Amino acid sequence: MKIIGLEDQEVEASLRSAGLGLSVPEARSVAEALGRDPTIPELFNYDTMWSEHCSYKSSRATLNEFLCTSGPNVVQGPEEDAGIVAIDDEWCVVIAHESHNHPSQILPNEGAATGIGGIVRDVNCMGAKVVATADPLRFGDPFGEDKNHVRWVAEGVVDGIWQYGNALGVPIMAGDVVFDDSFDTNCLVNVVAIGVVRRGEIIKSRAPAGAGEKGYDVIVVGKPTDSSGFGGVTFASEELREEDEEANRGAIQIPDPFLKNVLFKANEALFKLTREEGITIGFKDLGGGGFTCASSEMGASAGYGMDLDLDLLHKVSDDLPPEVVACAETQERFMLICPPELTERALKIYNENWDLPNVYEGARASVVGKVTTNGRYITRYRGEVTCDVPIQHLTGGIRYQREERPRMTSFEEPEVAPPEDLTDALLKVLASPNVSSREHIYRYYDTEVQGNSVIRPGEADAGLIAPVRGKKFGIALSVDANPFYGRISPYWAGATAVAEAMRNVAAIGATPATLTDCLNFGNPEKPEAFWEFRECVRGLADAAKALWLKGYEDTPVPIVSGNVSFYNESPEGTVDPSPIIACVGLIDDVRDAVTMDLKRAGDSIYLLGPRFDELGGSEYYRTVWGAAGRNVPVVRFDLERSMIYAVIDSIAEKTVVAAHDISNGGLAATAAEMALVGRGDLGIDLDLDAAGSDLPADRLVFSESSGFLLECKAGSEEDLERILKGCGLEIIRLGKVTDSPELVMTHRGKTVVRMDLMEAKKAWTGGLGEAMR
Numbered sequence: 001m002k003i004i005g006l007e008d009q010e011v012e013a014s015l016r017s018a019g020l021g022l023s024v025p026e027a028r029s030v031a032e033a034l035g036r037d038p039t040i041p042e043l044f045n046y047d048t049m050w051s052e053h054c055s056y057k058s059s060r061a062t063l064n065e066f067l068c069t070s071g072p073n074v075v076q077g078p079e080e081d082a083g084i085v086a087i088d089d090e091w092c093v094v095i096a097h098e099s100h101n102h103p104s105q106i107l108p109n110e111g112a113a114t115g116i117g118g119i120v121r122d123v124n125c126m127g128a129k130v131v132a133t134a135d136p137l138r139f140g141d142p143f144g145e146d147k148n149h150v151r152w153v154a155e156g157v158v159d160g161i162w163q164y165g166n167a168l169g170v171p172i173m174a175g176d177v178v179f180d181d182s183f184d185t186n187c188l189v190n191v192v193a194i195g196v197v198r199r200g201e202i203i204k205s206r207a208p209a210g211a212g213e214k215g216y217d218v219i220v221v222g223k224p225t226d227s228s229g230f231g232g233v234t235f236a237s238e239e240l241r242e243e244d245e246e247a248n249r250g251a252i253q254i255p256d257p258f259l260k261n262v263l264f265k266a267n268e269a270l271f272k273l274t275r276e277e278g279i280t281i282g283f284k285d286l287g288g289g290g291f292t293c294a295s296s297e298m299g300a301s302a303g304y305g306m307d308l309d310l311d312l313l314h315k316v317s318d319d320l321p322p323e324v325v326a327c328a329e330t331q332e333r334f335m336l337i338c339p340p341e342l343t344e345r346a347l348k349i350y351n352e353n354w355d356l357p358n359v360y361e362g363a364r365a366s367v368v369g370k371v372t373t374n375g376r377y378i379t380r381y382r383g384e385v386t387c388d389v390p391i392q393h394l395t396g397g398i399r400y401q402r403e404e405r406p407r408m409t410s411f412e413e414p415e416v417a418p419p420e421d422l423t424d425a426l427l428k429v430l431a432s433p434n435v436s437s438r439e440h441i442y443r444y445y446d447t448e449v450q451g452n453s454v455i456r457p458g459e460a461d462a463g464l465i466a467p468v469r470g471k472k473f474g475i476a477l478s479v480d481a482n483p484f485y486g487r488i489s490p491y492w493a494g495a496t497a498v499a500e501a502m503r504n505v506a507a508i509g510a511t512p513a514t515l516t517d518c519l520n521f522g523n524p525e526k527p528e529a530f531w532e533f534r535e536c537v538r539g540l541a542d543a544a545k546a547l548w549l550k551g552y553e554d555t556p557v558p559i560v561s562g563n564v565s566f567y568n569e570s571p572e573g574t575v576d577p578s579p580i581i582a583c584v585g586l587i588d589d590v591r592d593a594v595t596m597d598l599k600r601a602g603d604s605i606y607l608l609g610p611r612f613d614e615l616g617g618s619e620y621y622r623t624v625w626g627a628a629g630r631n632v633p634v635v636r637f638d639l640e641r642s643m644i645y646a647v648i649d650s651i652a653e654k655t656v657v658a659a660h661d662i663s664n665g666g667l668a669a670t671a672a673e674m675a676l677v678g679r680g681d682l683g684i685d686l687d688l689d690a691a692g693s694d695l696p697a698d699r700l701v702f703s704e705s706s707g708f709l710l711e712c713k714a715g716s717e718e719d720l721e722r723i724l725k726g727c728g729l730e731i732i733r734l735g736k737v738t739d740s741p742e743l744v745m746t747h748r749g750k751t752v753v754r755m756d757l758m759e760a761k762k763a764w765t766g767g768l769g770e771a772m773r
Contacts, residue, residue, distance in 0.1 A: 003031040022047045041386040044323035048289045055397030058524040059564040066541035071558035080205045081122040083560025085514045094195040096122035097516035099565040104189040108156025112189050113164035113255040119193040121285030127203035128195030131467040134174035136479040136580045140184030142771035162444035167257035172445040173463030174477045179433045185570040190518040192582045196467045205284035207337045212304035212373035217343045222333035224362030226316040228254045229329025259332045259360045266354040282337035292326045294335045300395040308369035310381040322381040405527035414627035418698035422752045425624045426668050427763045432623045435665045436767025460595040461504035474590035478504035479582045484617030485632045486577030490532045494539030494579045495635040501583035503661040506644045508593045509651035510585030511550045517562040522574030524566045536579040546637035596660040597678030601739040602714050607732040608643045609707020611693050619665045620702035633705050646727040655720040658711035668701035686735035688747040697747040
């Protein structure tokens with residue numbers, strides 16, 4: 001394409017007519033680096049690799065400035081497809097966290113399904129067995145003006161997730177969902193996957209040492225390349241506009257979980273062969289950016305070049321343009337780099353032993369080129385060189401220092417007269433789709449598929465699996481974020497998301513081991529949006545640093561994987577700042593874990609965490625008063641750390657038999673949920689005066705300041721109080737478990753809540769279904 005010597009407006013017109021997203025300065029910088037006008041395929045390769053989604057050109061400096069990605073338990077940080085932390089001397093947990101927002105808004109079922117498909121590939125290509133996934137979701141207002149479309153998106157996303165996950169045979173063990181009008185035209189579909197691998201069997205997603213000198217083969221495995229997903233990473237790096245919707249549909253991939261299932265089995269056969277023979281390979285999934293991204297990154301990260309022949313790549317048609325062959329994001333594909341002496345056996349595993357051509361038409365494993373030492377990224381098609389560029393320049397991307405400016409807001413606390421009887425208010429909160437039971441979603445998920453499930457969705461604040469037969473250890477997984485806090489204070493939204501994700505894991509008795517982040521924001525070219533991004537990252541980084549890795553004082557909880565998703569906005573507006581955090585926790589023996597349901601009448605209920613006047617962004621304000629408020633929960637780092645440690649230790653010593661963290665809906669919703677998830681014949685009686693608070697009753701029970709409610713086994717009160725004192729915590733015995741199916745709360749001599757659990761269950765179990773009907 002002609003660039004050199006043309007005016008900016010001429011270059012702009014040429015780029016857009018070709019369907020390229022590169023800016024004029026970016027295109028000129030490519031031409032300058034090459035010393036000539038680039039070809040169309042070269043420009044598409046740069047468009048892909050320099051997109052926000054692939055290059056992190058707006059966010060990388062901020063991430064490097066704030067985040068801690070290393071630690072004593074970190075085996076591999078975020079430099080590859082997934083992060084890895086040690087479980088013990090033998091086993092490791094692998095975790096990846098991504099977004100698939102734009103595709104899910106346009107084609108909900110396919111977008112969400114391919115999000116799951118991509119994230120499990122990230123974990124599998126590390127040599128790991130994928131053992132669980134999670135799905136934090138954000139949808140628009142289900143009762144607003146656009147409610148029909150919002151519900152269509154929500155139902156389609158959930159269908160895509162369960163249809164893919166169930167067919168693949170990987171349990172969906174954690175997740176959350178939030179509804180708000182800021183997501184009306186931009187849903188958020190974040191996905192998390194975890195796997196297990198022995199420390200000595202980890203595979204890298206780069207060319208092995210010596211690959212260039214020895215001419216290692218490059219092999220593509222899986223589906224035949226088609227045009228699906230072409231321009232996907234560019235589409236994900238732009239705002240959504242209604243007029244572009246039809247064109248954007250072509251940028252969405254097509255999932256096939258049944259083929260993926262076969263590929264995973266074939267991959268395991270390959271991994272077994274390489275382990276037995278001591279052969280080192282490179283293995284990477286073909287996700288965002290397709291063939292170009294996988295091949296260039298595998299070469300560049302090892303300091304090598306690539307010489308590739310697109311004619312050898314199996315395709316649905318030989319009529320595809322070279323840029324489509326290179327950059328399409330066809331699903332269910334992997335790239336393998338191996339020594340020539342392994343090549344024929346690798347091809348046999350896929351093409352004969354697992355018979356890919358007869359599993360899916362056109363699927364196979366094909367040798368497509370060689371690793372080189374010349375530092376060039378070269379592709380050929382139909383006998384011509386279509387790309388010849390410096391590989392480090394292609395993958396190095398471009399960096400921007402975006403302008404930031406605080407968003408001007410004027411949130412105020414509402415002036416409301418609290419009702420004397422809070423029962424109706426609590427029922428409204430429990431019926432809110434942001435608090436109500438998530439069973440309407442997780443009932444579709446096959447959580448038993450691998451036979452490893454210990455704690456399932458809905459039973460506790462985190463899911464728990466025992467992933468290795470014969471081993472007692474368990475892996476806990478939780479995801480969290482509150483966009484309503486982000487709207488008011490991005491910094492505290494980031495910090496709170498980290499704190500709650502860690503509290504959720506601690507509430508079952510597991511110790512937080514690592515974090516991941518998926519950072520969902522608007523257009524970074526707008527100073528207010530970039531300020532929100534930086535504030536959220538600063539908040540989550542401060543929380544990870546201050547809450548510590550248990551057993552390693554002053555050592556941050558490492559963030560080993562993540563994703564930045566910008567441009568989540570449309571002409572109708574931008575999403576609320578949404579830093580979604582996942583936490584992986586470890587427990588030595590899964591039999592020691594606890595759930596949130598009440599266990600026995602006569603047990604004591606303890607409150608951890610004093611209540612503060614922090615109802616900004618709360619469900620009480622939103623649901624009962626239609627207000628936002630100003631005073632969001634503040635993470636008091638020393639107190640938070642002490643509470644988390646105390647809960648872990650008290651569960652380990654078997655003094656606590658049920659635990660639930662305080663978050664959405666406050667203390668009142670937390671207590672109600674503990675009663676509602678159980679058999680239904682046990683209730684709770686709480687004396688709120690024991691909290692020693694001067695707050696009015698409604699603020700006391702609906703404040704979303706962090707904390708826990710713990711059920712202490714009768715006779716173990718002294719042991720629990722010893723642990724709490726040892727952690728410097730105030731002893732607040734708030735009430736007891738009763739044999740009456742009701743929730744009772746008294747305050748200053750008056751009963752402020754008396755709620756029949758049958759009535760509460762009707763509200764709590766119906767809220768989400770009503771929102772998604």
